[in-house]
Structure formats: C-alpha cells, structure tokens
Amino acid sequence: MQKEYTVTVYTEDRIGITNRITIIFTRRGINITSLTTAETEISGVYKFIITVMSTREKLDKVVGQIERLIEIHRAFVHEEDEVVYQELALYKISTKSLESGDIERLIRDHHARILTITADYFVIEKTGHQQELTDFIKKLEPYGLIEYSKSGRVAIVKWSRRFHEHLKELQASSEA
Amino acid sequence: MLQKDVLPMKAEKADKRLSAKPVITGSEAVIRSLIAEGVDTIFGYPGGAIMPIYDALYDFQDQVHHILVRHEQGATHAAQGYARSSGKVGVAFATSGPGATNLVTGLADAYMDSTPMVCITGQVAASLLGTDAFQETDVIGITMPITKWNIQVTRQEDIPGAIAKAFYIARSGRPGPVLVDITKNAQVGECEYEYVPCTHIRSYQPVPELRLDAVKEAAALINSAKKPYLLVGHGVLLSGAEKELIALAEKAQIPMASTLLGLSAVPVDHPLYVGLLGMHGNYAPNILTGECDTVIAVGMRFDDRVTGDVSTYVANAKVIHIEIDAAEINKIIKADVALHADAKTALQALLKEVQPAKHDEWLAEFRAADKKEYDKVQHNELYPETGELKMAEVVRLISEKTKGEAVLVTDVGQHQMIASRYYRFKNPNTNITSGGMGTMGFSLPAAMGAKMGTPEKEVVAVIGDGCFQMTLQELGTIYQSKIGVKIVILNNNFLGMVRQWQQLFFDKRYSSTEMVNPDFVQIAKGFFIPGKKVTAREDISAAIDEMLATDGAYLLEVVVEKEDNVFPMIPAGTPVTTIRLE
Numbered sequence: 001m002q003k004e005y006t007v008t009v010y011t012e013d014r015i016g017i018t019n020r021i022t023i024i025f026t027r028r029g030i031n032i033t034s035l036t037t038a039e040t041e042i043s044g045v046y047k048f049i050i051t052v053m054s055t056r057e058k059l060d061k062v063v064g065q066i067e068r069l070i071e072i073h074r075a076f077v078h079e080e081d082e083v084v085y086q087e088l089a090l091y092k093i094s095t096k097s098l099e100s101g102d103i104e105r106l107i108r109d110h111h112a113r114i115l116t117i118t119a120d121y122f123v124i125e126k127t128g129h130q131q132e133l134t135d136f137i138k139k140l141e142p143y144g145l146i147e148y149s150k151s152g153r154v155a156i157v158k159w160s161r162r163f164h165e166h167l168k169e170l171q172a173s174s175e176a
Numbered sequence: 177m178l179q180k181d182v183l184p185m186k187a188e189k190a191d192k193r194l195s196a197k198p199v200i201t202g203s204e205a206v207i208r209s210l211i212a213e214g215v216d217t218i219f220g221y222p223g224g225a226i227m228p229i230y231d232a233l234y235d236f237q238d239q240v241h242h243i244l245v246r247h248e249q250g251a252t253h254a255a256q257g258y259a260r261s262s263g264k265v266g267v268a269f270a271t272s273g274p275g276a277t278n279l280v281t282g283l284a285d286a287y288m289d290s291t292p293m294v295c296i297t298g299q300v301a302a303s304l305l306g307t308d309a310f311q312e313t314d315v316i317g318i319t320m321p322i323t324k325w326n327i328q329v330t331r332q333e334d335i336p337g338a339i340a341k342a343f344y345i346a347r348s349g350r351p352g353p354v355l356v357d358i359t360k361n362a363q364v365g366e367c368e369y370e371y372v373p374c375t376h377i378r379s380y381q382p383v384p385e386l387r388l389d390a391v392k393e394a395a396a397l398i399n400s401a402k403k404p405y406l407l408v409g410h411g412v413l414l415s416g417a418e419k420e421l422i423a424l425a426e427k428a429q430i431p432m433a434s435t436l437l438g439l440s441a442v443p444v445d446h447p448l449y450v451g452l453l454g455m456h457g458n459y460a461p462n463i464l465t466g467e468c469d470t471v472i473a474v475g476m477r478f479d480d481r482v483t484g485d486v487s488t489y490v491a492n493a494k495v496i497h498i499e500i501d502a503a504e505i506n507k508i509i510k511a512d513v514a515l516h517a518d519a520k521t522a523l524q525a526l527l528k529e530v531q532p533a534k535h536d537e538w539l540a541e542f543r544a545a546d547k548k549e550y551d552k553v554q555h556n557e558l559y560p561e562t563g564e565l566k567m568a569e570v571v572r573l574i575s576e577k578t579k580g581e582a583v584l585v586t587d588v589g590q591h592q593m594i595a596s597r598y599y600r601f602k603n604p605n606t607n608i609t610s611g612g613m614g615t616m617g618f619s620l621p622a623a624m625g626a627k628m629g630t631p632e633k634e635v636v637a638v639i640g641d642g643c644f645q646m647t648l649q650e651l652g653t654i655y656q657s658k659i660g661v662k663i664v665i666l667n668n669n670f671l672g673m674v675r676q677w678q679q680l681f682f683d684k685r686y687s688s689t690e691m692v693n694p695d696f697v698q699i700a701k702g703f704f705i706p707g708k709k710v711t712a713r714e715d716i717s718a719a720i721d722e723m724l725a726t727d728g729a730y731l732l733e734v735v736v737e738k739e740d741n742v743f744p745m746i747p748a749g750t751p752v753t754t755i756r757l758e
Binding site: 011 | 316317320321324325328345377378379380501502503505506507
C-alpha cells in the first residue's frame with residue numbers, strides 16, 4: 001500500500017551524489033516529495049532526508065540500490081512513527097497587517113515567531129508538520145501573505161542509538 | 177608499487193626527476209598509473225581532448241600496447257572481451273563529446289554483465305566546463321546510471337588517486353565499469369607523481385562478511401532436500417568458484433543448471449550438469465524448476481529471461497541465494513536464506529556443512545526430460561540430412577573441431593541462443609556474450625579483446641548477419657593489429673530472433689526484419705582478411721577446418737536456413753514451466 005515514508009541516506013561529500021541518489025527513485029517512477037540535505041556532525045559526511053509516497057517493498061529495493069553506490073555509507077527506510085520530524089516555513093506578510101493588532105495573537109497562538117520587520121513586510125518563522133504549516137497559510141492570507149517558503153523534512157530516527165558513534169568511528173578510520 | 181627506474185624519461189625533464197617524486201604531466205601520470213595497475217593493453221580512439229594522453233602514450237609503447245579501434249563502441253566491447261577472457265580489468269580510451277558518448281553502449285553492457293572496465297575520456301579544459309565548448313559533453317551525467325563509479329578530474333595532482341580508486345572499484349566486489357573523465361588542463365599541467373594503489377574506501381565494503389549462522393541454515397535446507405537444484409550464475413566465474421561449486425554438487429549429487437552468463441563455469445559434459453536456463457534454454461532445467469524443493473542460486477540475479485513469470489518461479493522450493501551484491505537479494509525472488517558473500521567464500525563454507533547425499537531419482541527426471549528435448553528438437557537441429565544448413569549443426573561442428581576449448585564470443589539473437597545451447601564448453605571463462613543488455617554488434621570487437629587477453633586460446637566469434645553489420649568496421653582493427661580471431665557469420669538474411677517473434681506472436685507480419693546483405697567475404701577481403709562463403713552441407717566441415725588451420729584472422733560466412741526457429745522457447749512473461757518444444 002502506498003503511504004508516506006522517510007528515507008535517510010548517509011553519504012560522502014561528493015559532487016553529483018544528489019543526482020546519483022535521485023535517479024534511483026526516478027528509474028522506479030517514485031516521485032520525491034521533499035529532499036533535505038546537510039552536513040552531519042561529522043565533517044565530510046552528509047545526511048539526505050527524503051520523503052516519498054510509495055510502498056515499503058519498493059523502497060526496500062530502492063534503498064538496496066542506493067547503498068550499492070560507492071559513496072554511500074548507509075540508507076534506511078522509516079515508517080512515519082519511527083521518526084521525529086519537523087519542517088520549517090517562512091511567511092512574508094505585509095507590514096500594514098500589523099496595524100489591525102490581532103495578527104500578533106495569531107503568531108503567538110501558533111508558536112511562530114517574527115524574524116525580521118521592515119517598512120513593507122515582516123517575516124514569520126514556524127516549524128511543524130506539513131499540514132500545520134499549510135493550515136497556517138490560510139490563517140495568514142487575510143493579512144496579506146506576500147510569499148511563502150517551506151523546507152523539506154528534517155528528521156531524527158527514534159531507534160538510531162549509536163549512529164553518532166558510528167560516524168565518529170568512520171571519521172577516526174579515515175584520519176588514521 | 178611502480179618501479180620508477182623502468183620508466184623512460186624525457187631528457188628535458190631529467191632535472192626535475194632528481195627529486196624523490198618526479199614532476200611529470202598529468203598525461204604521463206595517467207600512463208604511469210595504468211602501468212602501475214598492470215595494464216598492458218588499451219583499446220581506444222584519439223581525438224582533440226585526449227591528445228596529450230596519446231602523446232604521453234607514445235613514450236611507453238614498449239610497455240603498453242594500444243589497439244586503435246574504428247569506433248569507440250568497439251573499444252568498450254573489446255575491453256569487455258579482454259576482461260572476460262583474461263580476468264583482468266579492460267581499459268578503453270576516448271576523447272570528449274562524441275568519443276565519450278560512443279562509449280555509452282559498452283559501459284551499459286559492462287554494467288549489466290558485471291565486467292571490470294576502466295574507461296578514460298578526455299574532457300575540455302576545466303575553465304570551459306559548462307560553456308558548451310567544442311566537443312564538450314556532460315559524460316559524467318550521462319554515464320552515472322551505467323557505471324559502477326565515475327569521476328571527473330580537473331587537477332593533475334588528482335589523477336593517480338582517481339585511477340587507483342577506479343581500478344579498485346572496477347575489480348572489487350561485484351565488478352563493473354568505471355569512467356574517469358580528465359580535463360585537458362589536467363592532462364597538460366605538471367605535478368609531483370607518486371602512485372599509491374587504493375585498497376580501502378571508507379563508504380564501500382566490496383567483500384561482505386559471511387554469516388556462519390546463515391551457512392548452517394542453508395546447509396540444513398540442502399541436507400533435508402529431496403530435490404535440490406543449483407543455479408549457476410556469472411558470479412561463480414567472477415569469483416573463481418568453479419571448483420567449489422562442482423565439489424558441492426558432487427558431494428550432495430545436486431544437478432547444476434547454468435544461466436547464460438554462467439555458461440562455461442561447469443563443463444557441459446559433467447554428469448551433474450543439466451543444461452541452460454531461461455527463455456531459450458534447455459527443456460529439463462526450465463520445466464523442473466517447478467519440481468525442485470530447494471534452489472541454491474549462486475551468483476545470479478534472477479533475470480526475467482531466466483524466471484519468466486516470477487509469481488510462479490520456483491514456487492515449490494526453498495530459495496538459498498548466494499550473492500555478493502546485497503541489492504540483488506530479495507530484489508526479484510524472495511530468499512529463504514541469503515548468503516551475502518563472495519560465491520567462492522560461501523561455497524567453501526557450505527561445502528563443510530553439507531552432508532553427502534544421493535538424488536538419483538531426481539537426476540533421472542532431468543535425463544527423462546532431456547531425452548524428450550533431444551528427440552523432439554536437438555537431433556533434428558544437430559544432425560539434419562536434408563534441407564538448408566542449420567545454425568545448430570554449424571555450432572556442433574565448431575564445438576567438435578575446437579574440442580569445446582575455444583573462447584566462444586557470441587552476439588545477440590538466434591545465433592547466440594543456438595551457440596549457447598550447443599557449444600560444449602569445457603573450460604571456465606570461455607563463453608563471452610552480451611547477456612543483460614543484449615547488445616547487437618558486441619561480438620566482433622569483444623572477440624578482438626578476448627584474443628588480446630588470451631592470445632594462446634582459439635577465439636571464435638559467432639555472429640548473426642544483422643549484428644555483424646553493426647560493428648563490422650572493426651575488421652580494420654583486426655587487420656591492422658593482426659588479431660587472429662575467427663569470425664563465423666551465420667547468415668539467414670533476417671533479423672532472425674525478431675522474425676521468430678513476428679512469426680509466433682505477430683501473425684507472421686515480418687515488419688522490417690528481412691535483410692538484403694552485402695557480400696561479406698568480399699568485405700573481409702577489402703580488409704585483407706581471408707574468408708569463404710558456404711551454402712552446402714557437404715562443404716561446411718572442410719570450411720571450418722580451413723578457418724581453424726588459417727594463421728590469423730578468417731571470416732567464414734555460412735548461409736543457413738532462412739526461417740529457422742529457436743526452440744525450446746518460453747514466451748516472455750509466462751511461467752518457465754510452460755516451455756514450448758515446438
């Protein structure tokens with residue numbers, strides 16, 4: 001059955017690695033709905049967090065093929081309840097809306113915060129799950145939403161107790 | 177490590193070489209690095225963006241033999257043939273742009289068939305990258321999905337490291353093709369040279385650790401099996417596990433069947449060998465996959481040409497899958513026990529745990545089915561007395577006259593299936609064919625490479641008339657480089673396999689499959705290669721004798737039955753147990 005999964009991939013820092021990973025999804029006709037990547041706590045090791053709609057069976061095979069790539073350390077498929085995750089959204093609103101007063105309450109009620117204010121616009125930051133972030137758009141629209149931008153998923157795996165140590169061991173082995 | 181004192185030095189650079197690490201150009205570093213990896217033969221084609229490397233090669237002609245092919249595709253297939261026959265890494269050179277894109281088919285073929293190959297391409301200068309410069313192509317982007325690894329090198333000091341990694345990756349684990357793209361500035365720039373072979377990449381574990389509990393589990397399944405069955409794949413040859421495989425089969429009296437690329441791992445005349453699996457394989461090994469209770473699949477990946485409809489394939493059996501590539505385990509067929517390991521290591525471990533056994537009744541089932549195939553198909557194919565020449569009788573004669581000891585290089589189509597069915601392979605690594613990709617045009621250049629890799633062996637290319645015309649320009653290479661390969665064209669004036677499908681599944685609507693062919697013998701003569709055309713049964717034996725007695729290359733064209741079909745056959749996507757004998 002198709003549902004949303006999170007795929008995490010630990011990679012070396014290498015030009016083209018994103019392409020190498022994504023073409024494996026492409027070959028199997030799987031659409032990537034979000035992709036976030038950044039360096040991990042270990043220099044030179046990157047973590048990709050990919051969300052897709054697919055089946056577990058298909059993704060287990062995709063992960064196998066990803067792990068076959070030379071610069072990949074490990075790749076995993078996670079069910080929704082196996083990860084703690086967040087996304088981050090920025091909302092640009094016309095500064096005029098502040099005059100009405102109640103937008104401030106809206107921001108506070110939704111645990112958002114204002115990052116910057118200029119004469120023309122101000123920018124609100126909010127973290128949460130995708131639905132919360134898109135629901136918040138509807139509430140901001142009456143105040144003059146100018147622009148909206150959202151990150152991909154950032155996730156921590158609940159059961160990955162030793163991954164930090166594993167990465168450190170990798171670093172130690174490459175330095176040796 | 178490289179023996180520096182055996183390398184020639186240019187006089188003008190002698191002063192710089194007084195330092196511990198000689199200062200040389202990136203191009204010279206390429207050649208020295210290849211020599212350090214043991215490369216003695218390179219197949220390639222020069223061009224603007226790789227000229228500095230060719231210039232450097234000029235100084236090393238006594239150590240590296242460069243074969244000038246007539247098309248870069250030929251260079252890759254030749255490198256594949258070289259690798260498959262010799263067990264070494266095949267090497268090909270090409271220039272940027274069209275030179276590099278012409279490598280694509282060979283790279284994809286080598287990737288599908290796990291062939292170790294390193295291709296080196298020239299590239300425009302780093303300052304021009306991304307500007308659509310003359311003959312600039314994103315060869316890294318193009319070849320990403322069809323190489324085991326690829327890299328673009330833009331600095332000369334990175335060349336030895338990149339080549340060391342390339343060879344390590346190409347030949348280790350599940351082998352495969354690697355491409356190293358080197359920009360022109362890196363080729364001409366100078367750097368201090370030192371070659372350190374690559375032995376470890378922290379994100380890459382080519383040799384998995386065998387789990388002994390899985391070995392015990394697999395052995396228990398085999399020991400309790402009534403109808404065990406060994407499926408022999410290419411991995412057996414790649415890991416050199418032929419002896420272990422046969423020892424296991426003999427110890428527990430297990431029948432062995434081969435995939436197309438597994439052919440030659442087991443001598444065809446071995447009493448436990450039961451034939452070829454797959455769409456045009458033998459009747460018994462296919463139909464009895466429905467009967468076996470334990471399958472031991474060794475170094476094979478359950479290609480759809482082997483399994484047919486996967487929902488019914490080996491449905492009554494426990495599956496033990498020995499495979500070095502974890503991504504292949506459970507990809508097509510779910511394994512009850514997976515031995516993620518090199519085939520040789522796994523078979524050695526299994527051999528200790530498996531008990532001697534006999535399965536005479538089970539083996540008798542194969543022999544009974546064999547007889548059915550022989551009576552219905554093989555006898556008529558191998559020993560016809562009337563009508564036009566048949567492909568099978570030609571292959572039988574080649575097999576007899578070479579005693580099954582030639583390296584047989586086949587192309588793709590009916591002749592490939594016939595040759596694979598009827599050549600009686602005796603020694604490992606003597607079957608070279610394009611399996612996974614099914615690349616027409618493969619065999620003529622692959623045969624050149626095979627002959628270069630194993631000059632002491634007779635190399636016979638068996639080619640269809642359609643395939644031959646895809647890469648026939650390599651006759652020029654064969655002549656120029658004096659490569660003594662024997663070429664047999666089985667000419668039915670058709671794209672035979674497509675025509676067979678049109679006959680069986682498209683109501684004989686022969687759409688664009690009939691070929692009006694040139695005079696192949698005259699073409700060979702144009703390349704100064706002797707040849708003969710045979711149309712009559714009484715002439716074929718002497719013609720093969722003449723071909724094999726000829727010193728050097730020879731082309732034999734055999735006109736065969738125009739509308740012959742290859743049977744048995746499993747219609748695509750159907751269960752293998754529905755195999756048709758007619």
